[in-house]
Amino acid sequence: MPRMLVLGGMAAGMSAASKVRRLDPRWETTVLDAGPDRSYGACGLPYVVGGITPDLGDLFALDPEEIARRGIEVRLRQRAVSLEEGRKRVVVEDLPSGRRSEEPYDALLISTGSRAVLPDLRGLEGENLFCMHDLGDGRRLQAFLADTRPRTALVWGSGYIGVEMAENLAARGVSVTLINRSERVLKTLVEPLKARVVEELESRGVRVLLGVQVLEALRTGGRILGLRTDRGELYADLILAATGVRPATDFLEGSPVPRDGRGAILVDETCATGVHAVWAAGDCCAVRHLLTGRPAYLPLGTTANKMGRVAGANIAGRRERFPGVVGTAVTRAFGLEVGLTGLSPAEAASAGFDPVEAVVEAGSRAGYYPGGGAVTVHLTADRRTGRLLGGQVAGPEGTKGRVDTLAAAVTAGMKAEDFALLDLAYAPPFAPVWDPLLVAAGLLVSRLKG
Amino acid sequence: MPRMLVLGGMAAGMSAASKVRRLDPRWETTVLDAGPDRSYGACGLPYVVGGITPDLGDLFALDPEEIARRGIEVRLRQRAVSLEEGRKRVVVEDLPSGRRSEEPYDALLISTGSRAVLPDLRGLEGENLFCMHDLGDGRRLQAFLADTRPRTALVWGSGYIGVEMAENLAARGVSVTLINRSERVLKTLVEPLKARVVEELESRGVRVLLGVQVLEALRTGGRILGLRTDRGELYADLILAATGVRPATDFLEGSPVPRDGRGAILVDETCATGVHAVWAAGDCCAVRHLLTGRPAYLPLGTTANKMGRVAGANIAGRRERFPGVVGTAVTRAFGLEVGLTGLSPAEAASAGFDPVEAVVEAGSRAGYYPGGGAVTVHLTADRRTGRLLGGQVAGPEGTKGRVDTLAAAVTAGMKAEDFALLDLAYAPPFAPVWDPLLVAAGLLVSRLKG
Numbered sequence: 001m002p003r004m005l006v007l008g009g010m011a012a013g014m015s016a017a018s019k020v021r022r023l024d025p026r027w028e029t030t031v032l033d034a035g036p037d038r039s040y041g042a043c044g045l046p047y048v049v050g051g052i053t054p055d056l057g058d059l060f061a062l063d064p065e066e067i068a069r070r071g072i073e074v075r076l077r078q079r080a081v082s083l084e085e086g087r088k089r090v091v092v093e094d095l096p097s098g099r100r101s102e103e104p105y106d107a108l109l110i111s112t113g114s115r116a117v118l119p120d121l122r123g124l125e126g127e128n129l130f131c132m133h134d135l136g137d138g139r140r141l142q143a144f145l146a147d148t149r150p151r152t153a154l155v156w157g158s159g160y161i162g163v164e165m166a167e168n169l170a171a172r173g174v175s176v177t178l179i180n181r182s183e184r185v186l187k188t189l190v191e192p193l194k195a196r197v198v199e200e201l202e203s204r205g206v207r208v209l210l211g212v213q214v215l216e217a218l219r220t221g222g223r224i225l226g227l228r229t230d231r232g233e234l235y236a237d238l239i240l241a242a243t244g245v246r247p248a249t250d251f252l253e254g255s256p257v258p259r260d261g262r263g264a265i266l267v268d269e270t271c272a273t274g275v276h277a278v279w280a281a282g283d284c285c286a287v288r289h290l291l292t293g294r295p296a297y298l299p300l301g302t303t304a305n306k307m308g309r310v311a312g313a314n315i316a317g318r319r320e321r322f323p324g325v326v327g328t329a330v331t332r333a334f335g336l337e338v339g340l341t342g343l344s345p346a347e348a349a350s351a352g353f354d355p356v357e358a359v360v361e362a363g364s365r366a367g368y369y370p371g372g373g374a375v376t377v378h379l380t381a382d383r384r385t386g387r388l389l390g391g392q393v394a395g396p397e398g399t400k401g402r403v404d405t406l407a408a409a410v411t412a413g414m415k416a417e418d419f420a421l422l423d424l425a426y427a428p429p430f431a432p433v434w435d436p437l438l439v440a441a442g443l444l445v446s447r448l449k450g
Numbered sequence: 451m452p453r454m455l456v457l458g459g460m461a462a463g464m465s466a467a468s469k470v471r472r473l474d475p476r477w478e479t480t481v482l483d484a485g486p487d488r489s490y491g492a493c494g495l496p497y498v499v500g501g502i503t504p505d506l507g508d509l510f511a512l513d514p515e516e517i518a519r520r521g522i523e524v525r526l527r528q529r530a531v532s533l534e535e536g537r538k539r540v541v542v543e544d545l546p547s548g549r550r551s552e553e554p555y556d557a558l559l560i561s562t563g564s565r566a567v568l569p570d571l572r573g574l575e576g577e578n579l580f581c582m583h584d585l586g587d588g589r590r591l592q593a594f595l596a597d598t599r600p601r602t603a604l605v606w607g608s609g610y611i612g613v614e615m616a617e618n619l620a621a622r623g624v625s626v627t628l629i630n631r632s633e634r635v636l637k638t639l640v641e642p643l644k645a646r647v648v649e650e651l652e653s654r655g656v657r658v659l660l661g662v663q664v665l666e667a668l669r670t671g672g673r674i675l676g677l678r679t680d681r682g683e684l685y686a687d688l689i690l691a692a693t694g695v696r697p698a699t700d701f702l703e704g705s706p707v708p709r710d711g712r713g714a715i716l717v718d719e720t721c722a723t724g725v726h727a728v729w730a731a732g733d734c735c736a737v738r739h740l741l742t743g744r745p746a747y748l749p750l751g752t753t754a755n756k757m758g759r760v761a762g763a764n765i766a767g768r769r770e771r772f773p774g775v776v777g778t779a780v781t782r783a784f785g786l787e788v789g790l791t792g793l794s795p796a797e798a799a800s801a802g803f804d805p806v807e808a809v810v811e812a813g814s815r816a817g818y819y820p821g822g823g824a825v826t827v828h829l830t831a832d833r834r835t836g837r838l839l840g841g842q843v844a845g846p847e848g849t850k851g852r853v854d855t856l857a858a859a860v861t862a863g864m865k866a867e868d869f870a871l872l873d874l875a876y877a878p879p880f881a882p883v884w885d886p887l888l889v890a891a892g893l894l895v896s897r898l899k900g
Contacts, residue, residue, distance in 0.1 A: 011883065044818050044878050053878075058818040290873075301883045302876040310871075322871060330875035339875045368494050368508040400880040401851010404887075407873055408855050412862030421760075421772060423740075423857055425780035425789045426752040428494050428503075430850040433461065433751045437854075 001028050004315060005090060005105035007080045008248075009033035010042070011301050012282025012308035013111035014062065017072045019312025020107075025071060027316065032078035032092060032103065034112070037135045038064065043301050045138045046161065049145070050168030056138050080112065083255045085275050107277050107315045110257070110265060111308060114245035114283040114299050119156070119181075123217035126224040129239045132161055141240075150174055150237030154227060157242035158185045158210065160331050163197065165240050166206045167334050177207040177234060179227075185210070186331070188344040190378050192359050193394040200336040209234075245299060247284040260286050264297045269321040271311035279315060281307035288324030290411060291343050291389060292351040298327055326390075328407045330400045337399035341407040342390025345380050354383040358444035362436035364395050366428035372397055377440035379406075381416040386448055388416050391440075398430065402437050416444045451478050454765060455540060455555035457530045458698075459483035460492070461751050462732025462758035463561035464512065467522045469762025470557075475521060477766065482528035482542060482553065484562070487585045488514065493751050495588045496611065499595070500618025506588050530562065533705040535725050557727050557765045560707070560715060561758065564695035564733040564749050569606070569631075573667035576674040579689045582611055591690075600624055600687030604677060607692035608635045608660065610781050613647065615690050616656045617784050627657040627684060629677075635660070636781065638794040640828050642809050643844045650786040659684075695749060697734040710736050714747045719771040721761035729765060731757035738774030740861060741793050741839060742801040748777055777840075778857045780850045787849035791857040792840025795830050804833040808894035812886035814845050816878035822847055827890035829856075831866040836898055838866050841890075848880065852887050866894045 004020050006013040009031040017029040040059040047053040067074055077095040084091065089102045116133035118124055128150070130141045144150070151174065155166045158180035166176045178201065185194045185208075198208050209231060216228040218235070226235035247264040249257075257273050257280070258266040264286035271279045282304035286295035303325055313320040330339030348355035357380050364372035375395030381388050391406035393399045409419050420441035426433055434442075454470050456463040459481040467479040490509040497503040517524055527545040534541065539552045566583035568574055578600070580591045594600070601624065605616045608630035616628045628651060635644045635658075648658050659681060666678040668685070676685035697713045707723050707730070708716040714736035721729045733749035735757065753775055763770040780789030798805035807830045814822035825845030831838050841856035843849045859869050870891035876883055884892075 041816060041818060041878070041883065043876070043883075044816060047819060047878055052820060053818045300876065302874065302885075305883050306871055323868070325873040328873040328875045330877045330880055332877065332879055337880070341873070341875070366491060366494060368491060368503045369497060370502060398851055400875045400877070401848055401854055403875045404851055404855040404872075404885075405858050407875065408858035408864070408869075409862065411868070411872060412859065412864050414858070414862050418773070418861070419858075421756055422854075422861060423775040423778040423791070424752070425778045425791070425850045425853045425857065426493070426750065427780045427782065427850070428491070428497055429782055430780055430787070433491065433493075433755050435752075435854075 001026055002106040003027070003104065004029045004107045004109065005103055006031040006109045006111060007090065008111035008113050008282065008284070009074050010039050010111065010113050010282065011304040012311070013109060014039045015305050015308030016109050016111065016281060016312035016315065018070050019309050020316045021071045023313065023316035023318060029072050030103070031072060031074045032080065033074065033076050034079040034095065035134060035136070036076055038062065038067065038074055038076070040135055041301070042134060045132050046164035046168040048138055049141060049165065050171035056135060056142065059135065080251045082251055083257065085255060085278060088277060105277065107279065109311055109315065110278065110280040110284060111282045112248040112284045115248045116241070117244045117246050118241050119214065119243050121214060121217055123219050124224070126219065126222055128223050128237060129241065131241055132165055133245065144238065145172060148237065152236040153177070153238040153240060154179060154234055154236040155240045155242060157244065159187055159242060159244065160329065162242035163201070163333050164331060165242055166201060167332070169240070170204060170206060174238065175205065177209065177236065179209045179212045179229070179234065181212060181214070183210045186338060188347060189338070189340065190344055190392055193338060193376055193378060193392050196336060196376055196394045197333050197338055200333050204334045245283070247297070249284050260295060260297070262297055264295070266295055269323060270314040270319070271307055271322060272314065279311045281311040290324045290326050296327065298325055300329065326407055326410050328403060330403055335396055336394055337397065338394040339399045339403035340390065340392040341403050342410040343380060344390060348380050348382065348389045353389060355380050355389065356383045356444065356447050358440055358447050360436065360440045360443055362434070362439045363432050364397050364436070365430065366432050369428040375402070375436040377402070377436045379416070379440045379444045381444055381448055383448060386415040386417060388414055388419050405437060416441055416448060420445050451476055452556040453477070453554065454479045454557045454559065455553055456481040456559045456561060457540065458561035458563050458732070458734070459524050460489050460561065460563055460732065461754040462761070463559060464489045465755050465758025466559050466561065466731060466762035466765065468520050469759050470766045471521045473763065473766035473768060479522045480553070481522055481524045482530065483524065483526050484529040484545065485584060485586070486526055488512065488517065488524055488526065490585055491751070492584060495582050496614040496618040498588055499591060499615065500621040506585060506592065509585065530701045532701055533707065535705060535728060538727060555727065557729065559761055559765065560728065560730040560734060561732045562698040562734045565698045566691070567694045567696050568691050569664065569693050571664060571667055573669050574674070576669065576672055578673050578687060579691065581691055582615055583695065594688065595622060598687065602686040603627070603688040603690060604629060604684055604686040605690045605692060607694065609637055609692060609694070610779065612692035613651070613783050614781060615692055616651060617782070619690070620654060620656060624688065625655065627659065627686065629659045629662045629679070629684065631662060631664070633660045636788060638797060639788070639790065640794055640842055643788060643826055643828060643842050646786060646826055646844045647783050647788055650783050654784045695733070697747070699734050710745060710747070712747055714745070716745055719773060720764040720769070721757055721772060722764065729761045731761040740774045740776050746777070748775055750779065776857055776860050778853060780853055785846055786844055787847065788844040789849045789853035790840070790842040791853050792860040793830060794840060794842070798830055798832065798839045803839060805830050805839065806833045806894065806897050808890055808897050810886065810890045810893055812884070812889045813882050814847050814886070815880065816882050819878040825852070825886040827852070827886045829866070829890045829894045831894055831898060833898060836865040836867060838864050838869050855887060866891055866898060870895050
């Protein structure tokens with residue numbers, strides 16, 4: 001009976017294990033996870049904090065009974081220490097006891113995910129400092145909120161988690177200041193859309209400070225009082241650091257498993273690492289960006305699920321492929337839905353394209369249909385080929401759908417001029433007769449010609 | 451100074467006239483319309499009836515001042531009688547006076563739209579019989595509702611207008627029975643989605659009777675009392691006939707402008723009719739279906755706008771093309787958003803494809819994120835090529851976006867297996883980690899392999 005060993009029991013790992021068992025039940029599948037919890041939807045953590053999702057337990061993806069029914073053995077608090085690929089073994093530490101043992105495999109899937117990275121700042125630790133990366137972070141923050149009822153929070157980092165936490169802490173009645181070292185909001189968001197996000201945050205009472213250099217953590221006892229910055233001292237009852245993640249692959253140091261400079265595992269379209277019998281999937285991996293053709297680090301739950309499934313299929317002997325991503329993402333900042341796909345103009349330029357861009361604002365519904373509001377659409381195309389390279393959308397509704405439409409077009413290599421005449425769905429409650437996407441594409445086409 | 455004559459001043463006509471004037475202001479543009487109203491959004495009529503849009507006047511697309519500013523002359527109540535293409539003239543009747551005159555042109559755009567078709571049934575006329583096709587219909591129905599406060603309505607026809615009118619008459623407190631000759635709802639909707647629409651209508655108190663043969667109009671004085679059908683006599687204070695439309699092209703009888711059997715004008719990609727200096731656009735035209743390659747009659751406001759713009763560009767000497775449509779549509783039946791694009795399995799089969807289909811139900815949001823509900827997705831692909839041919843979506847939210855995503859993929863000729871791994875936007879408020887579209891595509895791929 002062949003044995004599949006899975007390191008990391010979140011989205012990618014459980015998808016792969018489930019797929020292998022479904023395709024070929026002869027496989028013995030053992031999932032080891034360093035954490036104390038079985039698979040859950042980490043993307044929901046901010047919404048539990050905000051009280052939208054009632055309980056952290058709601059985030060669990062699979063019941064223990066369902067895991068057992070699939071014939072998957074899950075062992076928690078098991079940390080991978082090193083890979084001995086020649087002997088097809090992983091050295092594993094049982095965290096409660098500290099004991100080490102060797103786990104043999106016929107196929108190994110590395111799906112150890114990512115870990116939160118704190119800024120490199122002395123004194124940045126304390127009972128009121130939080131990340132929002134795993135269920136343990138959620139538990140600790142929920143207890144802190146209930147016990148100490150903080151009135152003020154500093155959210156450090158204006159990426160997706162930072163913006164979502166700003167909203168959800170505000171929903172708990174906490175007065176939030178959002179700070180970020182760079183001027184960026186939601187990573188590659190272009191200026192007009194960034195302005196809308198900042199405006200929305202500020203209109204809901206979140207103070208937004210961008211381009212802030214943090215100089216020192218101000219401390220007292222076991223707590224952080226605040227941060228001294230180049231914009232003055234910022235005090236808060238609670239510090240939430242949402243300053244990025246890194247692939248959790250340190251245990252591969254010295255192994256032949258290929259990784260990029262950040263530590264993200266490099267895999268081919270079948271999720272194979274090139275090391276015999278070793279696959280990898282999920283947030284510990286780089287993924288191929290379909291527009292640049294290069295590996296990119298874009299850790300996301302959807303991608304992890306897809307990679308896990310494809311890795312599982314290949315481990316079970318099927319030939320399936322995961323071609324890559326176009327960098328699609330969406331989130332909500334209070335009443336504003338914002339998302340993007342493909343390349344921003346800056347990313348396009350650095351990938352060797354000649355970017356042409358267009359931005360428009362148009363209604364989310366027919367003018368005479370009440371509700372909705374202005375949708376801002378920014379599109380990027382390549383001047384030489386006319387190909388649509390990316391798009392960003394911000395508006396009160398329909399953003400995911402518009403971003404997905406762009407994602408399909410960008411993935412298919414559609415030209416801007418073909419996109420501009422696309423047969424999109426129209427009805428007064430859902431769009432104007434010229435959808436904002438088509439208005440933007442029309443302007444883009446005239447820019448491409450001009 | 452060259453003269454552009456436009457027959458029909460709705461979406462296509464006004465788009466074309468505006469485009470010509472924008473590209474080349476030397477053109478004198480005269481728009482003649484048989485109706486009493488300048489351009490308006492006819493798709494909004496049901497929502498004015500329902501009271502969502504406050505006033506019929508809200509539907510007007512352009513102010514007279516804006517029309518004048520664009521340098522377009524609009525003359526109302528002018529009916530085209532015949533085309534004398536050899537002399538480049540149109541015989542026009544001034545409806546108020548009955549006087550006829552000849553209007554010369556250097557370029558002619560036919561954009562006369564469509565007209566409502568009533569079932570061929572004796573006695574089907576009366577003060578309580580309505581269509582919902584133009585602003586006049588809306589005015590007459592609004593007055594009738596205000597004056598007589600009808601308690602019951604028969605909506606005849608279960609296409610888009612019929613379903614929208616059922617909802618909006620119900621919103622006015624009218625008890626609605628929806629009947630249709632065939633068993634179909636929303637034209638090509640497949641069974642599981644049709645069932646959801648019927649269920650939604652019935653749950654909101656609309657009685658739905660499909661496959662009903664109407665035998666006779668029951669009359670008294672100037673009113674219709676009801677309809678005698680093979681399912682019994684159906685009485686109502688108000689009869690709304692939403693039984694289809696036909697191209698308004700009778701005046702072309704005997705002219706060389708090519709039309710299909712239904713009277714829809716056949717145009718090429720530049721909206722030219724093949725008759726010298728004669729273009730056509732909008733609901734009076736057939737359009738090329740991009741999947742079948744054949745002309746289809748799919749009159750829609752979005753298409754009319756696009757064709758009008760392309761026709762205008764070509765009239766002004768630019769070479770632009772309107773490639774065609776994939777049959778995308780969306781509407782709302784009370785709380786259910788339903789839409790479709792591409793070919794249904796039956797349409798695919800009759801177009802020579804070998805259709806494979808899959809249908810799934812999945813959540814519209816992450817399972818732990820409250821709200822939303824079940825989304826039903828039905829997809830069709832071609833067994834030989836694996837190409838995605840069409841999709842239908844019904845759910846409480848996000849339907850337009852999902853249909854548009856499918857429309858982009860179908861238009862691009864994407865294969866089902868590529869669609870199944872598409873990088874769609876994910877965040878808990880907007881989708882589960884596997885979007886319903888991806889779940890459906892995954893099942894479709896396994897069917898294609900099986």
